[in-house]
Amino acid sequence: MSQPLESVHVRAPGKINVFLEVGQLGDDGYHDVASAYQAVSAYEDLWATPSDEITIAVSGSVDVSGVPRDDRNLAVRAARMLATEIGYRGGVHLDIVKGVPVAGGMGGGSADAAAALVACDALWGAQLSHAELQALAARLGADVPFSLLGGTAVGTGRGDELSPALARGRFDWVIVTNDHGLSTPACYRALDEYRERHAVDIGPPARTPSVDPDVLHALRAGDAGMLAAAARNDLQVAALHLRPDLLPVLEEGERNGALTGIVSGSGPTLAFLAKDAESAIELQIVLSASGHVAHHVHGPVPGARLVD
Numbered sequence: 001m002s003q004p005l006e007s008v009h010v011r012a013p014g015k016i017n018v019f020l021e022v023g024q025l026g027d028d029g030y031h032d033v034a035s036a037y038q039a040v041s042a043y044e045d046l047w048a049t050p051s052d053e054i055t056i057a058v059s060g061s062v063d064v065s066g067v068p069r070d071d072r073n074l075a076v077r078a079a080r081m082l083a084t085e086i087g088y089r090g091g092v093h094l095d096i097v098k099g100v101p102v103a104g105g106m107g108g109g110s111a112d113a114a115a116a117l118v119a120c121d122a123l124w125g126a127q128l129s130h131a132e133l134q135a136l137a138a139r140l141g142a143d144v145p146f147s148l149l150g151g152t153a154v155g156t157g158r159g160d161e162l163s164p165a166l167a168r169g170r171f172d173w174v175i176v177t178n179d180h181g182l183s184t185p186a187c188y189r190a191l192d193e194y195r196e197r198h199a200v201d202i203g204p205p206a207r208t209p210s211v212d213p214d215v216l217h218a219l220r221a222g223d224a225g226m227l228a229a230a231a232r233n234d235l236q237v238a239a240l241h242l243r244p245d246l247l248p249v250l251e252e253g254e255r256n257g258a259l260t261g262i263v264s265g266s267g268p269t270l271a272f273l274a275k276d277a278e279s280a281i282e283l284q285i286v287l288s289a290s291g292h293v294a295h296h297v298h299g300p301v302p303g304a305r306l307v308d
């Protein structure tokens with residue numbers, strides 16, 4: 001163990017699944033998936049300071065009223081898990097400033113968990129390896145390992161078995177957030193129900209989900225047009241079934257210059273891919289003017305890391 005620090009600041013990104021194929025439901029209650037993740041510039045900032053207990057404060061530029069402040073909070077669970085793992089008996093105060101929409105399908109809670117792991121590891125001088133932190137992350141949730149890794153990556157299994165993917169340049173997105181979150185398990189359940197109802201027409205889900213090679217090619221080439229043509233999210237049909245009000249917004253974005261619009265993860269955040277930064281700013285202005293909460297973000301950006 002190294003010398004403990006006074007206070008640390010960690011920043012962790014939200015994500016967009018530029019591709020998500022959902023396979024079958026396993027006995028563990030999880031679906032086999034294959035996803036191409038991109039970390040984007042909507043961030044969670046976390047400050048960790050020494051304390052006797054594990055405590056948390058949450059604020060932010062997004063509505064944080066739905067965020068638990070107790071042991072259900074993923075960041076608190078992450079800190080507790082790390083303390084148990086390394087036999088640390090003290091505590092930590094976590095001060096989180098959220099910039100990723102809550103229950104929005106962009107992995108905000110997962111980013112907090114990843115940030116808490118990195119922060120407590122540094123604050124408590126634990127010096128765990130990247131692989132050790134990744135193993136703890138996977139126990140916290142399917143999206144947590146990607147928030148630690150960041151950049152662009154392919155996730156298989158539950159989405160937590162990661163391999164970094166090559167990506168050139170930058171992709172500009174406009175995200176449209178929503179006042180009412182969607183539950184991730186409810187979205188997966190709605191997909192299973194949809195598939196059962198339409199089994200004759202759509203056939204069984206993939207046995208071994210995989211990322212479309214065109215997506216990987218587009219990411220490698222830094223080609224937004226090519227990525228737009230290949231982007232796909234199997235949860236979109238379920239999210240739109242649960243929230244039909246999202247469909248006209250998707251159409252509005254595409255009518256106003258987006259190369260494509262997709263539901264982000266389990267929704268209800270919508271992600272519109274723009275040709276470049278200028279087009280993204282124009283789209284953000286148009287969507288804001290018609291009453292939506294729209295932000296311009298870009299990716300890929302790094303995973304959870306110490307600031308300073």
Ligand SMILES: C[C@](O)(CO)[C@H](O)COP(=O)(O)OP(=O)(O)OC[C@H]1O[C@@H](n2ccc(N)nc2=O)[C@H](O)[C@@H]1O
Nearest residue numbers: 029030031033141142143144158159184185188265266
């Ligand atoms: C929709 C995505 O955000 C796409 O990246 C993820 O698949 C969800 O990741 P997450 O929120 O970190 O998910 P977890 O907290 O691990 O799981 C919440 C619930 O989502 C469902 N779940 C999640 C991941 C997965 N591969 N299959 C699932 O069916 C399960 O019902 C699970 O109990």
Ligand SMILES: Nc1ncnc2c1ncn2[C@@H]1O[C@H](COP(=O)(O)OP(=O)(O)OP(=O)(O)O)[C@@H](O)[C@H]1O
Nearest residue numbers: 073074102103104105106107108109110112143184
């Ligand atoms: N630190 C946290 N921040 C936000 N929500 C949290 C946190 N810890 C636990 N939660 C709970 O998790 C639920 C989902 O939160 P989150 O913002 O991570 O959703 P999400 O972005 O849709 O997740 P994902 O994209 O990983 O499926 C919230 O409704 C809340 O009850």
